[in-house]
Structures are given as structure tokens and as C-alpha cells.
Amino acid sequence: MSDPILTAEGLGKTFGGDTGLFGKSGEAVRAVDDVGFSVARAETLALVGESGCGKSTLGRLLLRLIDPTDGVIRFDGKEITKLSPSQMRDMRRHLQIIFQDPFGSLSPRRSIADIIAEPLEVFGLERSRRKRRDRVAELLDRVGLPSAYMDRLPRSFSGGQRQRVGIARAIATSPAFIVADEPVSALDVSIQAQIVNLLQDLQRDEGFSYLFIAHDLAVVRHIADRVAVMYLGRLVEIGPKDAVYNLPQHPYTQALISAAPEPELDGPNTRIVLEGDVPSPSNVPKGCAFNTRCPLAQEVCRRERPLLREVAPGQMAACHFAEPNPVKLQPRGDPPAT
Amino acid sequence: QTSDTLVIALSARGLRTIDSAKSIQGADEWAIIHIFETLVMGPEGRFPTTVDEVQPALATSWSMSDDATEWTFEIREGVQFHKDYGELTAEDVAFSLGRLIDPDILGVRAALFQNASSVTVEGPMTVKITLSQPDPLFIIGPMLHHSASVISKAAYEEKGPEAFETDPIGTGPYQLEEVAQDPSMGVLLTAFEGYWGDQPATPNLRVRYISDTTARTLALLSGDVHMIEGVRAPGWVPSIQQRAGDLHFDTASPGSFFTVSMNMTVPPFDDQRVRQAVAYLIDRDTIAEAMAPISQRTWGLNPPSFPGGFNGETIPEEVRYDYNVERAKELLTEAGYPDGLSFDAYTSQREDYSSISLMIQEMLRAGGIDMNLELKDHTAFHADQGTGTNTLFQRSSAYPPVPTLAITDQLSVENEVQSDGSGGPNFSHYGADGNGIDDLLAEAMAEPNLERRIEKVQEIEVKFLTDMPMLPVSTNAYLIVRAANVDLGYEQESGFAHWRLDKATIN
Amino acid sequence: MPAAEALPPEPSTWKMVYEALTARPATIVACIFVLFFIVVAVFAPLIAPYDPLQQSILSVNQSPSSEHLVGTDQFGRDVLSRLIFGSRNSLIFGFVSPVSAAIIGTILGVTAGYFGGLTDRIISRVIDMLLAFPELLLAILIAAVLGGGFWNVVAVLTVAFTPGFARVARASTLAVRQEPYIEAAVAVGLRTPKLIIRHVVPNIAAPVVVLTTLWISSAIRLEASLSFLGIGTQPPQPSWGNIIRDGLNNLFGSPWPIIGAGFLITIVVLSFNLIGDALRDALDPEVGR
Amino acid sequence: MTDAPLLRISNLAVEFGPKKNPLRVIEGVSFEVPVGGSIGLVGESGSGKSVSSLAAMRLIPEQSGRIAEGDIELMGRDLLAVPASEMPKIRGSEIAMIFQEPMSSLNPVMTIGDQIGEALMLHGEKDKKRRRERTIEMLRLVGIPNAEGRIGAYPHQFSGGMRQRVMIAMALSCNPRLLIADEPTTALDVTIQAQVLELMKRIRRELGTAILMISHDLGVIADICDRVVVMYAGRVVEDADIRSILTRPAHPYTRGLLRSVPRRNDTSDRLFQIPGTVPVAGTIKRGCPFRSRCELAEAQCEREMPPMFKFEGDQRAACWVTAREASAAEPEVKV
Amino acid sequence: MLRYILSRLIDTVPTVLMVLTMVFIAMRVLPGDPAIAALGDLATADQLAEFRERMGLNEPMLTQYLTFVWNMLTLDFGQSLMNGRDVSGLIAYNLPYTIELTLSSVFLGVIVGVPFGVWAATNPNKAPDSAMRGYSLIGYAVPDFYLGALLLITFSLNLGWFPINGGGDGFADRLYHLVLPAITLAFIKSAFLGRLTRTAVLEVMGRDYVRTARAKGAREKRVIYRHGLRNALLPLTTGLGLSTLSALSGSVAVELVFNRPGLGQLLISAIAERDYAVIQAGITVFALFVVAINLLMDLAYVLIDPRIRVK
Numbered sequence A: 001m002s003d004p005i006l007t008a009e010g011l012g013k014t015f016g017g018d019t020g021l022f023g024k025s026g027e028a029v030r031a032v033d034d035v036g037f038s039v040a041r042a043e044t045l046a047l048v049g050e051s052g053c054g055k056s057t058l059g060r061l062l063l064r065l066i067d068p069t070d071g072v073i074r075f076d077g078k079e080i081t082k083l084s085p086s087q088m089r090d091m092r093r094h095l096q097i098i099f100q101d102p103f104g105s106l107s108p109r110r111s112i113a114d115i116i117a118e119p120l121e122v123f124g125l126e127r128s129r130r131k132r133r134d135r136v137a138e139l140l141d142r143v144g145l146p147s148a149y150m151d152r153l154p155r156s157f158s159g160g161q162r163q164r165v166g167i168a169r170a171i172a173t174s175p176a177f178i179v180a181d182e183p184v185s186a187l188d189v190s191i192q193a194q195i196v197n198l199l200q201d202l203q204r205d206e207g208f209s210y211l212f213i214a215h216d217l218a219v220v221r222h223i224a225d226r227v228a229v230m231y232l233g234r235l236v237e238i239g240p241k242d243a244v245y246n247l248p249q250h251p252y253t254q255a256l257i258s259a260a261p262e263p264e265l266d267g268p269n270t271r272i273v274l275e276g277d278v279p280s281p282s283n284v285p286k287g288c289a290f291n292t293r294c295p296l297a298q299e300v301c302r303r304e305r306p307l308l309r310e311v312a313p314g315q316m317a318a319c320h321f322a323e324p325n326p327v328k329l330q331p332r333g334d335p336p337a338t
Numbered sequence B: 001q002t003s004d005t006l007v008i009a010l011s012a013r014g015l016r017t018i019d020s021a022k023s024i025q026g027a028d029e030w031a032i033i034h035i036f037e038t039l040v041m042g043p044e045g046r047f048p049t050t051v052d053e054v055q056p057a058l059a060t061s062w063s064m065s066d067d068a069t070e071w072t073f074e075i076r077e078g079v080q081f082h083k084d085y086g087e088l089t090a091e092d093v094a095f096s097l098g099r100l101i102d103p104d105i106l107g108v109r110a111a112l113f114q115n116a117s118s119v120t121v122e123g124p125m126t127v128k129i130t131l132s133q134p135d136p137l138f139i140i141g142p143m144l145h146h147s148a149s150v151i152s153k154a155a156y157e158e159k160g161p162e163a164f165e166t167d168p169i170g171t172g173p174y175q176l177e178e179v180a181q182d183p184s185m186g187v188l189l190t191a192f193e194g195y196w197g198d199q200p201a202t203p204n205l206r207v208r209y210i211s212d213t214t215a216r217t218l219a220l221l222s223g224d225v226h227m228i229e230g231v232r233a234p235g236w237v238p239s240i241q242q243r244a245g246d247l248h249f250d251t252a253s254p255g256s257f258f259t260v261s262m263n264m265t266v267p268p269f270d271d272q273r274v275r276q277a278v279a280y281l282i283d284r285d286t287i288a289e290a291m292a293p294i295s296q297r298t299w300g301l302n303p304p305s306f307p308g309g310f311n312g313e314t315i316p317e318e319v320r321y322d323y324n325v326e327r328a329k330e331l332l333t334e335a336g337y338p339d340g341l342s343f344d345a346y347t348s349q350r351e352d353y354s355s356i357s358l359m360i361q362e363m364l365r366a367g368g369i370d371m372n373l374e375l376k377d378h379t380a381f382h383a384d385q386g387t388g389t390n391t392l393f394q395r396s397s398a399y400p401p402v403p404t405l406a407i408t409d410q411l412s413v414e415n416e417v418q419s420d421g422s423g424g425p426n427f428s429h430y431g432a433d434g435n436g437i438d439d440l441l442a443e444a445m446a447e448p449n450l451e452r453r454i455e456k457v458q459e460i461e462v463k464f465l466t467d468m469p470m471l472p473v474s475t476n477a478y479l480i481v482r483a484a485n486v487d488l489g490y491e492q493e494s495g496f497a498h499w500r501l502d503k504a505t506i507n
Numbered sequence C: 001m002p003a004a005e006a007l008p009p010e011p012s013t014w015k016m017v018y019e020a021l022t023a024r025p026a027t028i029v030a031c032i033f034v035l036f037f038i039v040v041a042v043f044a045p046l047i048a049p050y051d052p053l054q055q056s057i058l059s060v061n062q063s064p065s066s067e068h069l070v071g072t073d074q075f076g077r078d079v080l081s082r083l084i085f086g087s088r089n090s091l092i093f094g095f096v097s098p099v100s101a102a103i104i105g106t107i108l109g110v111t112a113g114y115f116g117g118l119t120d121r122i123i124s125r126v127i128d129m130l131l132a133f134p135e136l137l138l139a140i141l142i143a144a145v146l147g148g149g150f151w152n153v154v155a156v157l158t159v160a161f162t163p164g165f166a167r168v169a170r171a172s173t174l175a176v177r178q179e180p181y182i183e184a185a186v187a188v189g190l191r192t193p194k195l196i197i198r199h200v201v202p203n204i205a206a207p208v209v210v211l212t213t214l215w216i217s218s219a220i221r222l223e224a225s226l227s228f229l230g231i232g233t234q235p236p237q238p239s240w241g242n243i244i245r246d247g248l249n250n251l252f253g254s255p256w257p258i259i260g261a262g263f264l265i266t267i268v269v270l271s272f273n274l275i276g277d278a279l280r281d282a283l284d285p286e287v288g289r
Numbered sequence D: 001m002t003d004a005p006l007l008r009i010s011n012l013a014v015e016f017g018p019k020k021n022p023l024r025v026i027e028g029v030s031f032e033v034p035v036g037g038s039i040g041l042v043g044e045s046g047s048g049k050s051v052s053s054l055a056a057m058r059l060i061p062e063q064s065g066r067i068a069e070g071d072i073e074l075m076g077r078d079l080l081a082v083p084a085s086e087m088p089k090i091r092g093s094e095i096a097m098i099f100q101e102p103m104s105s106l107n108p109v110m111t112i113g114d115q116i117g118e119a120l121m122l123h124g125e126k127d128k129k130r131r132r133e134r135t136i137e138m139l140r141l142v143g144i145p146n147a148e149g150r151i152g153a154y155p156h157q158f159s160g161g162m163r164q165r166v167m168i169a170m171a172l173s174c175n176p177r178l179l180i181a182d183e184p185t186t187a188l189d190v191t192i193q194a195q196v197l198e199l200m201k202r203i204r205r206e207l208g209t210a211i212l213m214i215s216h217d218l219g220v221i222a223d224i225c226d227r228v229v230v231m232y233a234g235r236v237v238e239d240a241d242i243r244s245i246l247t248r249p250a251h252p253y254t255r256g257l258l259r260s261v262p263r264r265n266d267t268s269d270r271l272f273q274i275p276g277t278v279p280v281a282g283t284i285k286r287g288c289p290f291r292s293r294c295e296l297a298e299a300q301c302e303r304e305m306p307p308m309f310k311f312e313g314d315q316r317a318a319c320w321v322t323a324r325e326a327s328a329a330e331p332e333v334k335v
Numbered sequence E: 001m002l003r004y005i006l007s008r009l010i011d012t013v014p015t016v017l018m019v020l021t022m023v024f025i026a027m028r029v030l031p032g033d034p035a036i037a038a039l040g041d042l043a044t045a046d047q048l049a050e051f052r053e054r055m056g057l058n059e060p061m062l063t064q065y066l067t068f069v070w071n072m073l074t075l076d077f078g079q080s081l082m083n084g085r086d087v088s089g090l091i092a093y094n095l096p097y098t099i100e101l102t103l104s105s106v107f108l109g110v111i112v113g114v115p116f117g118v119w120a121a122t123n124p125n126k127a128p129d130s131a132m133r134g135y136s137l138i139g140y141a142v143p144d145f146y147l148g149a150l151l152l153i154t155f156s157l158n159l160g161w162f163p164i165n166g167g168g169d170g171f172a173d174r175l176y177h178l179v180l181p182a183i184t185l186a187f188i189k190s191a192f193l194g195r196l197t198r199t200a201v202l203e204v205m206g207r208d209y210v211r212t213a214r215a216k217g218a219r220e221k222r223v224i225y226r227h228g229l230r231n232a233l234l235p236l237t238t239g240l241g242l243s244t245l246s247a248l249s250g251s252v253a254v255e256l257v258f259n260r261p262g263l264g265q266l267l268i269s270a271i272a273e274r275d276y277a278v279i280q281a282g283i284t285v286f287a288l289f290v291v292a293i294n295l296l297m298d299l300a301y302v303l304i305d306p307r308i309r310v311k
């Protein structure tokens, strides 16, 4: 972690809650709260958590697609939270994003050549139209699509192919840091592997850093170097992949990892089933946000918000009871059916 | 409909006022003439052609001073006002006529009663009117007009001028029963039991206002109403005759004088030749024919049937203006418009106005004159035209057979149109440059001898026709279509645009 | 990968439109009608047998004959020629107001929808208020202010139609704005004006185009209504609405103008509706009325 | 007919689109659900899983689609011969179904209680009070806290997981013999999914309800099911007990699927990937639908759709190559 | 819910104010002098001045505006400039005719259109659907005034079954006078509502919860009415609002054709005559009517959609 390409400190975002013209006020949603971490060069940091916990919001904040309510982001040592809009536009060359939805993220009425060429055009990387087309062909080749397709509209492509177009657009300017917001979760199982492999190949060849957002823990385990776990807008655990998977510190991480079904015959025995639902982010519980569902919750958890602290080398967790040998939750799953 | 209520539907949007002196819309006069009476009246169904034909009404006798400036009336005894407002006296008469000449009270009919300088009570049943200039025709002019009706002074003072407009008290054969909320249901009149003359043949009379032509026509055809104001548009009479062959058509001819005036103060009508060209281009025979059977063409302002009115034989050659496109084009070329010209004008939606204007528009086109015509609501049209904003003004107005009346009204400087709307219907501004007929008119008015007066009038006609501030087009008889089962009780021939229905019966 | 051929051929928008318009016999007939009317309107002076204003006082209220195919009116004008010239007013009207409204409305709607905030609030408020008024009432009100007349009414209806377009454009923009491809364009560093032109406008075009087609028929009908009420096209210029109005006044003279004009309005409006429906099905199944 | 399966689908084909030029989205689909059993249906998106299950309920939308061929038997009774007006009696009471989208599958304008109560009422419970009691009982069963207090709530007041539990409660309220669950957890989060899966297992255990579980996630299937039917492009390509599928899949697609899922003990750098894209169901007219993506494809695969070969044990798969390699038996009936 | 209703009510305040402001501006921009229009072209300058004084037309604009808003809000519409009658009286007389025409035509439109639409939606692409399509296409295309004229000529004039004009007196007579005008508008409304119902029901019938209802074992009738139509009510309410509004504006031409009393007739006459007092009152009442209908529709949503109700 000596040379982080990107760091975030105390990052927070609140949606809504502002007073309107006629005195109406929306419900404030604290989507991201006091998040800090860094990503090293050529590293993949995976971000997992339940739906609505603020993963995408965090990803967007890092690229300043939305402006943070508080906190600082540094890219390559420069504080990008301070940049003017036009400076930020220039900076986008180095910061790119791949979206979850391969259908929605391509402008439906523009050919894929236009879509991929757009960043080249914006940053003046290839001035002539011809050159741009050559470069588009190269990029298509890179992501494994025949360049003969380039004048077609996105609608003639399958999900996996579109996701490749999205990747080509993201890497067109050779960025240093890419947010991949659930890039495979909308794809068929048999296609997911293709895209995961492509992303890995690209990283190996070009040295990108990824923030890889996902909810599929199996995929995360495969691709990530480090894993960050989010719950209700807060980081609850972050650490090297193996450490987090093998010795999860936070009870939530434990539950998450145990609950993910795997095509194994002995899977269900070890499952920890949490009670209840994720609270609404507009109404985060006091103290530890997880206390409403945590089997270990004590008085202190309802009172005091646990801070992220290093528990094992490189592994941090935000739990009052986290320690090098954490309390293991007992699986509460039922015995397998017969 | 039961046969004890006679229903007549007129073209108007609703009642304006039933005060005889304040009436500004012809439709209301149908109620007015049944509620109120004048001192004298014409023979049944027509205008009197001479003073001798004038009949007694609220006055039993009258006399004119030799110099024709003083008129004395003896008032009928025992005439009762409606709704127990007592017996008619000279006081009521003097009050009624007095407010017509007192601008402080009214002033609306100023033009008609301009010449009257005072009204005095000479005895309990005697009233004297003094004129500033001699008028031998005073009783067939202003005195026959409905605004000279007699109202109850007591009622007027008790109710106040405004309330009186919808709650009038007169002496006529009918009294006001109700003013319906629905304008199209108009007003209901009932027979006045204390009437001094014969009781009305039909006990109730309803005057309805239905401005939509179709609706009005359908109301007649469906039997909803017995009489409607006809549509003075080409082809209407034959077409409705086709639908119902047994309808009666009552007309009052000559009816309204249709004239077009040109604003002499602005181009292109500031040029006499242009105005004459317009006159040559308007084919008045065709217009009259198109509007048959209610229309007659005119040669001068006074129609042939009026004392001194010109006809085809008597009209001097130089002011005949027979239809002549060639001549018109020559005149236009001389005036500097060899390629024709175009101007904007507006007219009223009312059928007689719009039909004739559309025909004129079409006729002018033949001579290379483009008249861009806008159609306005009738009331709005009057309001706008009253401020002098039109270019080719139209006017359709009925006058009693007093040859100076129409001339005074439309050609004298004192009636010059004003931009604030306070002026009269001299839309052409004729005479504003001192070159009008005003001197001749003054001479005529001062002339007590009827024949010599008429000569002067004809002189005036020739002069203005030469200057051409205004072209008299035609007279359009006022038309009432009557259901087959309604009998008027007399023949209607001429007169104002309303006539008495107290003898009408429904069979 | 030999998949290049495996891809189905790209269906072009024009082809989709063409297919939508030729899918049902009724729509084909409607297209033919509309084309026919456009031709008639454009070449009215060549097609009309008479000058529509030419009066012939001696042959009024005639029934159809070989000389006057739909007879004459109360001024002896040839009804057929008036109907033919009337189609001009109806069509000019039918196109000008909706198209101008579409342009203005789209600009307003996109601005409000894309930028949001106070801009949106102000624009939306005005839109909502105007929308609350049925077009005809709005037209009557404004016509009362401006006075009647053809171009005034065109302006009036443009104002009356604009909020409808603005609303649709705004709603579509709001939807499009949520689409990830907009965010992708921002992420790529595109400037806002270019972004709107490239990525927003093309993607809200379909509902706007469909709405325009549907409004054309409404405009034709409204013009007729206004002319019927005496506020629209002024005589002697013929318009189908005032032909009916005059015809009603002259009902017993000749029923032919009413029959003719009413029939034409119905047919033309029907045709445009059919075409609008077909386009909606093809381009934008979401837009409803 | 004592050991007749609860549900037997044989040789089912469903078409969509115009009758003249139909698109056969599933063809030759056969499988069985034993009484009290638990069958998983897996496959890529669009492979025909939902269509197959809807066919079993006779709920294929009439406007656009129809069952073109095949038989469906419920406890030996020919479902396709039942008049349409009789089907409502069977739906809900014999077979019940829960759908993928918990957000949109509940009527937004009816209370939760009314929706469950409706199912009870439709199947004979006329007494209002008893309906209410049973509704509360069902909500308790699926683990809705404060069930009494919440029967008056509307769906939008519930979270996704709770809604899915309501769906399950509704489906189970009439004690169906068969519960078809069409991707019941796809829209849910991992921790919520775990809750729902536990619930389904308990129900099967306690009520003896047979389950037909549809999913594209082999992990979910492995958790719940005894037996798995794998579909690809509208066809059944493999049908075997869960152990066989996980340990020795017979069809190359099943193999690829299993290998492309990253595993806990997987240390390889790259994931195994099946090349190419998924064909749209019904577009492959001839030969094996998987052949263009199959490492093992041969000339025969181009020409002929392989029948379901019988492999070791109760395993069946439609592959010429692996069948030959395993010297699997020819099927009894050729498709 | 109460909060929602309250806020919706409060929301109408600026709308009403804006409407009034618009009316005021429109009135002051209207060409033509109200004084001349009222008194006729024979009035003297003094009379005109006196009139302006009396009507407050000489006051500063702001005073006029405030007076105007206050008067409108207190329903004090002043006197007709044409005949001095109380405008409130005119409105009170005419309004019921317009309301009865509007409501009865919408009512007829609903009872014909909605079942027709449901019938079409449940038989898509079959005869009822085609019939609905044809019906709605014609209903959309025929101008109301034209249809009204045709009905009037046929049934009143030629067959004599119905009255030719007027609004009638007394319940039975009013109903009798209402038949043709209401049918005229209802034909168009039913086409609109029928089409809308068809679309809405068809849309709803494709929803997941309808499938759920079928899967539960609900019979088709129940599925259609309990689940389908109930959920289609929301778009239908919007449609009902729109069609009430369009019936309101359609009433103008229809009142003219049938020569019925009513707000439209009153307003058109007043515009023609430039009776300021009546125009501003008429427009204000129309506008308030529109605002009220919109408000009612919004409140109806609350009853129909629990998602709004609970929030």
C-alpha cells in the first residue's frame, strides 16, 4: 500500500433532505457515511454489501459523478474533490467506469463506433475520424469483438457483447483507475466468466486499478486482491481477500460469506441466517448500524458506533468485539432436507 | 306552445334595457313599443306619408304653430299606468320628453331631439314642445320614434333610472311580467287590464333573444316560437320557403338604409377618384337581387319611397354610378393606382352586414381592389366602428320618412365620428374640412316649406354623391317570419324595425 | 468468431416506420388519404375547378351537378373549390401549431427535465397550470385577447399545445436522465450541451414525434371548432369549420357544405389518428393519451 | 397409479407468435416431480424455465402463446384435457406458484391479508373469521413478525424479502401438493435469500409439499433440491440427481456451467469460460443447440438433436459425445 | 393522508392566484373599450368618463388588480356591463346547465365506455376489440359540433323527438332537453374512455400480480374485475378527469349548437360583446372549475391508490 493511486478519507454523501421552494422537504438518505480507504496501483479492491447499502454511490463519488457531501478524494496525490468542473472533465481521462446494466449504459441510438470513439473525441486523443475508427477497431479487437460490428447499434448485441463495448469505452483513454459497478451481475452464468476473465486480462496488460463492486461473493473471491464490506453506507470490514474470506472479523461479513450458496453438496450446513431485514438507509439505527440484526449485539452496540480498526495485519473491522480470533457466529441453518 | 302566449324570437344576445329612451338594440324595442306608447302614431302597418296620416295615441289632438316651431298636444284623459302607478298627466309627458332633450339626464338620443329646445306643461292635459328651427314634419319624425314614449314619472323617480331599465312602467297594452334569467327566454309581457284601448288579442307576449340564426330558424320551424327575425342574407328566404311553404313574411320597407362610408382622411380614400371608383365597382343591382325579396337598391341616401328620394329615372346622370368596371379602373389609374390597391376593413357577423360586405369585397376585387375583411361580433363591430377605426364603414339604420334625418345623422360635421367613441356615424369625416353639406343642410332645416326643403335635400344628395364620402347601397327591409297559424290582424308594409302585435292571434 | 453474419440485420427506424404504416390495410388507406389531402392542399389552385371566393349571386344554393360537383353555397360559390381550399387551412394549421409546439415544448421540457432544480420547478409550474386548461378553453381565452384570425389562432394553439409536449419531453428526459448511458457520457467528459443533443434528444424523439402526429389530428379538429365558433379562419377564406358554420346558417338552402366539410374533417382526423396509432405502436409503445 | 409422479411433463413444446409462423421456445421438454420431491430447473436466461412451469399451470398467455405438443399429468390426470373453466380449481389448491419478482407480483391495491384471504376463499373457506385466523397463521409460518398487526398492510409497506415471504404464505395457504417457485430469490440479497431458502426447506419438511425450484444459480438448487433438470435453449439437456450433477455432470453445458462458477477452493488464475453467446430459444432448428459453444462438438451434433441418453444411475443427458464415452444407454423413446 | 390532502389543497392556492392574474392581464389587454361596448356608439364623452369612473377603470392598475382578485375570490362578480344585471346571478343561472351537461355526458361516457373497453381488453384482437377500435377512431375524429348538428337536424328537426333548443324548466323537462347534447358529448367521451379502459386493462392484465391472481385459482371474471379493473382505476381516474375537462370545453360548442343556456354560451356571448364583467367572471369560474376537477382527481387517487394514501 505504499503507492496508492486513489485514496478516500471521511467520504460521505447525503441525498435529499433539503428544503424546497414551498417548504417541503424530502427524507434525507445518508447513502455513504465516513468511508475511507485506498486503492493501490494495479490492485483490485472489491466492494460487497447488500442492495442499497451505498456501493454504487461510493463508486460514483470516487469519480465525482456526484459530489460528496463531505470527505476528500485524492487521485495520484491530487485532491480531485477540489477541482473545478472543467478541470474535473480533463481528469476523467484517467478515471473511468463500467456499469452494471449492459443494456442501459449504451446510448441506444448511437453506433458502437460512436460510443467508443466519444471519449477519444472529447479528450482529443485521435483528431481525425479515420484514426479514431482505427483505434475503435483496435479496442474492439482488444475486448474480443469483431470490428466489423462497429457501425451497428447496441440493440443488435447480446448482454455479454454489450458489456464488452462498455469495457472498450472505459479503457479507450487508458485510464489508471476504473470503477466496475457490478459488471457481471446482469449477465448469464456462462457469460460471466468471459467478462471476468477479460477484466483480469486487461488489468494484467494495462495495469489498471479496479474498484470492483459486486454482490456475488464467489466472483469477488476470484478477482479481488482486497475486499471491502459495506453495510448501510459504512465500511464494516476491509482487508486482504484471503483474510476476509477465511477469518471474517465482522459478524455481518461472517453471515454474508456463510450465506452465499455454492454448488457444493455440504453447503447448507454452515449457513448463518440473520434475522430481519436491512433497515432503511434513511433511518440508520443508532450505534452500530448492524445491531438490529446482529446475534452478538450488546448494550454497547446500540449506544456506540464502532470505528474501523485494524484487527489483523491489513485487516480492519468496525465491530466492538472484533479481535484476532473473532467470536464465530453459530450456523443457524436447518439440517439438510432428506 | 299554448295559444295564449305569442312568442317572437329576435336576433340578439339578450335584453339590454327596456327603458324606451335608452334602448341601444333594436330587439329590445319590441318589448318597449308594447309597454310604452307615444303621443301620436302612424297608420297601422306603415309610415305616414303625410302629416295628415298621423293618428292620435296618448295625445288626442295637436297643433303646430305657423312657423312650425311650436307643437302643442292635448293629452288623452283616463289613461292608466301599469301596476297602479296612477293616471297619465301632462307632467308625465313633459318629464318623458324632457329627459330626451336634457343632456344631464340622458342625452343618448340627442341627435333625434336636437332640434327640440324645451317641453312645457301648458295645462293639466296640455304639453307644448318648442323647436329651435322650424320642423313641419316633427310629428312624423322624432315623435313617432319609440324613444318619445311616455313613462311614469312617479315610477321612474321611485325606482331610479337603473332599476327602471328592467322594471319599466308605461301605459301600453302589455305590461312587463318578468325578465327571464335565461337571455334566450327574454321577457314576458302580459295584457294590461287597465289599458285605455282594446285589450290585446293574445293575453301574453314573450320576446325572446336567440342570436344564433340556425337556432332561431329551428325554433320557428319546430313551433317553439311563432315569429322570428328573418335572416337578411342571400337565398335565405327562398330556402326557408322551400322548407315550409306556408310561412308569412312580414317586412317593413324600405327598412334599413345600407351605406358604406369611406374615411376621407386617410389614403387611399382621401382621393375622390378612388371613392368614385369604389362606387362604380359596387353593383348595387346585383346586391339587391341577391338579397331578394327584402332588398331594394337606392340611388341617393333617401330611398325612392321617401319624400324627395331619387329613383332610376330622377337621378342625375353624373351621380348615377351604374356598375362600370372600366370607368373604375380609369379612375384608379388616374388616382395613381394602376395596379389596384388593398386595404383592411372589418364588418359585423350579422348576416346583412357580412353578406353585403362579402359581396362588395368580391366586386371590388374585379376592379383590382383587395379588401381584407375581418368579421366581428355585432356589438364589438359597432363599438369599434364607433371609434372610427374602420376604413370602409358600413351602416344599416332605419329612418322615418323625414328626408333630412339620415343626412344629418351620417353626413353632418356635428356627427363626425370621434376616436373616443363620442362622435356620431359620420364615418367619412365628411365636411370636416369645411367642404361638406352642412351649410346646405342648415338652409334646408331652416326652410319651413316642405317642397323647397325637399329641393334643398336633393341638392345635398347630388353634392355628396359627387364628393362620394359615402355610397348608399340599398335598403333592406326588416323581416319577420311568421308561422302560418299566426294572424297579425293587419298588413305590415313599412315602418320602423318593430310593429305592434296586440292584434295578433294564434289559431 | 464468425458471428458477424450471425447478427440479424439492423432494423432501421425508417424501415420500422414503413412497416408500421403498411401493416394494416386501414393504415395504408389512411396514408393514401393523407397524401391525397396534402397533394390537394398544395395544388389547390390547380385542382379547384373555381375560385373559392368567386360569387355567383344568380346561382346560389345549388344542388350537386356536373358543373358544381358539391353544389354551391348561399353566395353561389363552388362548394368543392371551397372544400379544396379549406383543406389548405386545415393542413397548414394541422402542421404548423403542433410542430412549433413540439419544438418549443421539447426545448422547455428537456431544459426542465435535465437541469432540474429551480428551472424545473418554474417551468413545471407553468406547464401544469397551462395543462390544467383544456386546449379549447385556453384557445378561446387567448383568442378573446388577441382577436380571432388564422395566424392568431395558430399562435394560440401553439401555446395551448406546448405544455403537452413540454410535459412529455420533460418526463422522457427525466427517464432518460436516469439511464446509465447519460452517466456514462458524463463519465467520459462530454460537455452538457453536446450531451443533451447527442444523448438526450435522440432518445426522447420518439414520444415527441408520436405525440406530434396525434396532435395534428387534434389541431385540425380544434381549428374546425374555433372556426365554427367564429374565432378561427375568417370568411371569406374557407376553412372546414367555417364552411360548416355558414352551412348551418344556410341549412335549408343547401345541406351540401355541411355534409362535405364534416365528412372531410372526420376522414382526415381519422386518417391522422390511424397513422399516429401505427407510429406509436412502432416507435413508442409507452406514450398514451 | 400408486407410484405415479405428482407431476409428469412429457415431450412438451410451447409456441409463441402467430400460428402460421410460430417460434417454438421449448421443445421436447420432459421431466417429473415425485410426490413430496424437490426438483430444480436450471439454465441460462431465456432457456425456457419459466415457460415450462407456466405450462404446467396452464398459464401461458393465451394471446400470444400455446402448448403445441406434449402431455402434462398431475397425479395421473391429464391436465391438458381439463376444461379451461376447471383450471382455477386446480391452481392454488393442487399446484401453487411463486414468482421471481416479489415487488410486482402482489396486487398493490389490496391488503396483504385480503390477498392471502382471497386464495383461501377461492378454495372453499367461506368463513371470514377462520380465513383471518388462517391468514395470520400462514404469515407466522413464513416468519412475518407481528402478523396480526400487518394483515391490513399494503405490499408497498413491506420490504422485498417480506413480500416474497407473503407470496410463499399465499401459495402455501391452501396446502398445495406442488409449489412451483420461479426464481424466488433472484431479486433478493444474499442474507435475505438465505432466510427464504431456509423457509422453503422447512416447509417441505413440515408440510411435505413438493417443490419445483427454478433458478439459474446452481448454488441455490444444490441447497434445496434432490434432483436437477438442466435446460438450454428450450430443451432439457440433462436430468439427474443433485449428487451426479455436482460430481459428474454428463452434458458439456452442465460441465461448463459448474466449472465457470468460481469456487471456494479454486486457486486458478483464470476462470473457465464457455465461449460464444447464448442462442435465443427456438432459433436453433437442427442439431444440438449447444454445439457452437461446445468443445466436444462433432459432425453429428450439427445434424441431429441428441436424445436423452440414460447414463449411470438415474442420470440422463442429451449429448452424443459424452453418451458414447460413458457408453450410456440409448433412450427408450427417441425424441 | 390528511397531510397529503391538506398539502394538495394548499397547492391550489398559487394555481388559483396565477389563474386570476392571467385573467386580469388578459382582461386589461383586451382590445376595445369596455365603456363604448357597454354604452353603444351614441354615448357622449361625459357619459363614457362617468362610466369608467363608476367601473373603476380609472384606478391605478395595482388597485384594480387587488380589487379584482378580492372580488373574484369573494365571488363578487359585479354587474354586467351590457344590461347591468348581477353577474353572480347570470353565473348562478347558467352554471347548473353546464354542470348537468358535463356530468351527464361524462356519466353516459363512463357507463358506455368502461364496459365496452373492458370487453375489448378481455377479447384482444377479436371482434369486440375491433369494434372498440372502430368506435374510438370515429369518436376521436368527429367534431362535437358537427355531431351535435347532425343529431339536432335528424332527431329534433326531422323527427321531432327532442326539443330544438333551450335548457328546459323543471326536472323532467331539463332532462328531456339534455338528451341530445349529452349524447353528443358522451359519444366522444365514451370513445375516449373506452379506448383508455381497453389500454389500461390490457396493460394491467399483463402485470405480474394478475398472473399471481390466476395462479391462486381466481376465475377470469374475478381476475378482470377484482384485480384488473381495480388497478386500472388510476389511469382511468386520470382519463375521467381529462374527459370531464374536455366535456367542459366541448360544452361550449354544444351549447351553441343546441342553443342551451350555460357557461360556454354566456362566455362566448360576453367575449363577443366584450362584457368585461361577465368575461372575467366566466373565465374565473371556468378556471376554478378546472382547478376543482383536477383537485378532485388528485384526491380520488388517494382513495384508489394505497401507495399515496399511506405516505
Ligand SMILES: Nc1ncnc2c1ncn2[C@@H]1O[C@H](COP(=O)(O)OP(=O)(O)OP(=O)(O)O)[C@@H](O)[C@H]1O
Residues within 6 Å of the ligand: A015, A016, A029, A030, A031, A049, A050, A051, A052, A053, A054, A055, A056, A057, A058, A215, A281
Ligand atoms: N440520486 C439519489 N437520490 C436519493 N437517494 C439516492 C440516490 N442514489 C442513491 N440513493 C440512495 O442511496 C442508497 C444507496 O444507493 P446505491 O445505489 O449506492 O446502493 P448499492 O449498494 O449500489 O445498491 P445495489 O446493490 O442495489 O446497486 C439507497 O438507499 C438509495 O436509495
Ligand SMILES: Nc1ncnc2c1ncn2[C@@H]1O[C@H](COP(=O)(O)OP(=O)(O)OP(=O)(O)O)[C@@H](O)[C@H]1O
Residues within 6 Å of the ligand: D016, D017, D025, D043, D044, D045, D046, D047, D048, D049, D050, D051, D052, D061, D064, D065, D216, D280, D281
Ligand atoms: N409471452 C411471450 N411471448 C413471446 N415469447 C415469449 C413469451 N414468454 C417467453 N417467451 C420466450 O420464451 C423463451 C423462454 O422464456 P422463459 O421466460 O421461459 O425463460 P427463462 O428460462 O425463465 O429465463 P429467465 O431466467 O430470464 O427467467 C424466451 O426466448 C422468451 O423470449
Ligand SMILES: [Mg+2]
Residues within 6 Å of the ligand: A055, A056, A057, A181
Ligand atoms: Mg448499485
Ligand SMILES: [Mg+2]
Residues within 6 Å of the ligand: D049, D050, D051, D182
Ligand atoms: Mg424466467
